[in-house]
Amino acid sequence: MKTHVKFENVSKEYRLGLTRTSLPTVIGGWVKNQFSGKRSQSTKGDSFWALKDVSFELKEGQSLALIGENGAGKTTALKLLANITKPSEGTITTNGQLSALIELGAGFHPDLTGRENIFLNGTILGLSRAQITRRFDEIVSFSEIERFIDTPVKRYSSGMVVRLGFSVASCIEPEILLVDEVLAVGDAAFQQKCMSRIRSLLKNGTSIIFVSHNFYLVQAVCGRAIYLEKGRVKQRGQTKDIIDLYENDLHQKRALRLESGSQDKNEHADQIEILGVDIAQTNAADGHISNDQPLHLTIRYIAYEDLGPAHVSVFINRADGLTCCMMRTKIDQYPLHIWRGEGQVSLIIDPLQLVTGSYFAEAWFLNESDSMVVTPHGGRSDWFAVKGRGLSYADDSGIFEPNTRWHHATKQTLSAEEPFIRLASD
């Protein structure tokens, strides 16, 4: 089997002190030092290792997940693979056409239309015009942006940019595909489509390196995983084991902070953290949420100190970014008190009533007067698919399906029957 990627003892050092200081600052600093008699503080040696001694190998058709906290070196590893930057130590060998999705819309020019960008992006990825023309229709139909293909990309929503980016990167059938977090932006239906595309690429021998915090996607795609911590390999193995280890570590870190708790008061923003927002329905059929049934929403949190009276706001957002509804403990006058420790707030929406489509819920904790957000990050649920009586989501299907009762009357029956509403005219 062909080896596509070989990463041997790779290290990457970034210098922090190398912010370009201008001459006036240098002279100013020098003058100041002369007067104060202090030695100038050298910024030299102010460097950090984004990656340290990392090795792995990928053969054709294999997939690897990079897991770790922000700043663990995942993106650096991808940038090294994509030849965007060079390693400080070690060697990297890639063998075959490489396609990288490192950031949302990288390689797209905002002023150019979708059509022009497909050609531009395709040529950047190393395809000839003829090759792109051959795959053009496939790229457009996969991305589902036919209507907007001649619109400048700057008018696209972030979801559309991701769809187009993934379509170009995957439709050229690269031998090595790097995917960094970007898929999180797409809606559930498109994620499913991407997953099946990735699986078929894997089957045809493409090697994939995947970075995501969405462990559901990671497990669906990758057989093996590497756990990076501060640039070093902490553990490697089966994806499931690595994810368990990582989540366990996260949990322990939280528990540790809970213990040391109120000692570091200056970290004021982190009084409370949302661990997750879960969506459930008692009798959900084949993963779909029915809109005529109640929806159970659970917000799991951990509070590092006593908050006392507090409020929660929950939003439900549609795939195109529209906020469909907002539920607040303040408005419902639900008294909520948060004490140090873990807990959960539950909410039942009965019935859900949203039209067919993909949604996610977002939750925030607010202070006593409901005026200030106290969670540094809002909690976000996974995408969930709602099934209503309408066939599929369309622009003109509205937002919700209310409970309805119809009635019909003709003029003849109207005079005979009791009128619907009697006006107070007599």
Place this chain on the structure above:
Amino acid sequence: MLLNARHFFSARELLLAWTGRNIRARYQQSALGWLWAIFQPAAQVAIFTIIFSFVVRVDTGDIPYPVFSYVAIVPWTLLASSLPDMSQSIVSNMGLVTKIYFPREILPIAALLARLMDFGVAAVLLVILMIVYRVPLFPAGLTFIPLILLIQLMLILGIGLALSAANVFFRDVQSLLALIVQLWFYASPIIYPVSMVPETLQPYYFLNPMAGILQSYRAILINGTLPDSSLWIAAGISLLIFAAGYWFFKKVEFKFADII
């Protein structure tokens, strides 16, 4: 080097696409569009003609001043407009450079090619001017034009590549460049003929490759004579500058993505 050349060849599609993008982006939402390519040098010539044939008289022999200056303005504009574009080309596309790999020299070279199109458009007006003022053609000399242009492109490429790379590390390059281009303008035979340069300065004068290049354009298109040795001095210096600029660019290109 050979490997580089092959790699570059496969990237020519990207080079063309990027050049097209530059041209389209430049003339987007502009009323005159590509007419600016003619309008700008023509306006300059009009100003120079008024100043140097009425206010301060510059002796250009029996050659009308508009033709005399336009012959030099067009190639000068190619250099003066492409160098700032090239020096900006990497910096203004950092989003691309830090996210995706492609041969980095595409960006400055495409910036130059986009300006080369303007050069072609402006040259049309030169032909018209030559017909209007009945300047006799010198067919044997015309074969030299591509060679002179090639030497000039070498010169621009060398400087432009080096500037585009240096600008990533020090933004001073942009401000400095504007100053240097202005000085360079007066140090080149654009608004005055070489014959006005003092005899004692002449040997040093041609160390400026643009002097030899502009002098040669003028010799062929106006005087009907073959270029003199000043062209070969310019060729040698331009080639050296090209080699140095390209070498510098290749040496630092992998540090681009590390500078944020």
